[in-house]
Amino acid sequence: MADETGNFDWAAPDEEVHTFVNDLERPIGTYLYGRRLYEVMVFWEDPNAFTDAPPFIQDYARIWQAADKIVYSTTLQTPSSTRTRIARDFDPEAVRQMKATAQRDISVGGPDLAAQAIKAGLVDEYHLFVTPLLVGGGKPALPEGIRLKLELLDERRFGGGVVHLHYRA
Secondary structure, three states: OEOOOOOOHHHOOOHHHHHHHHHHHOOEEEEEEEHHHHHHHHHHHOHHHHOOOOHHHHHHHHHHHHOEEEEEOOOOOOOOOOOEEEEOOOOHHHHHHHHHHOOOEEEEEOHHHHHHHHHOOOOOEEEEEEOOOOOOOOEOOOOOOOOOOOEEEEEEEOOOOOEEEEEEO
């Protein structure tokens, strides 16, 4: 997920991958974020920041701005974006209820929060992007101590060497 210094700039998507991600995220109605990932993603909140950006970047900004966000944090006092609320603790039962009544997809972002959701059995599908770079340390993308059988639903290779793998739990 990130190298030993917390950096993940090596995973910046090119236009082809970004456009694909836009289409993946278009159905998302709610993002569940850990604080650190939210603080990175809130960059997409400013509509004026993208007026000169390529269309695929502007598209992602609109997708992100249109979705609700729940940020799980014990330290963040107020959100820095609209359509955002802070939750102090991750409550798997509350997320189960949210999933049962959601009319749009829910996405979990941030490795620590995702690990909690995976361990609680809340993740139905996995979208993994393998980037052609060995980092050799840092924050793992998947939790330790879990074993899940996955069914491959789709795969796609991109021109820059990135591979997308789509699994169902």
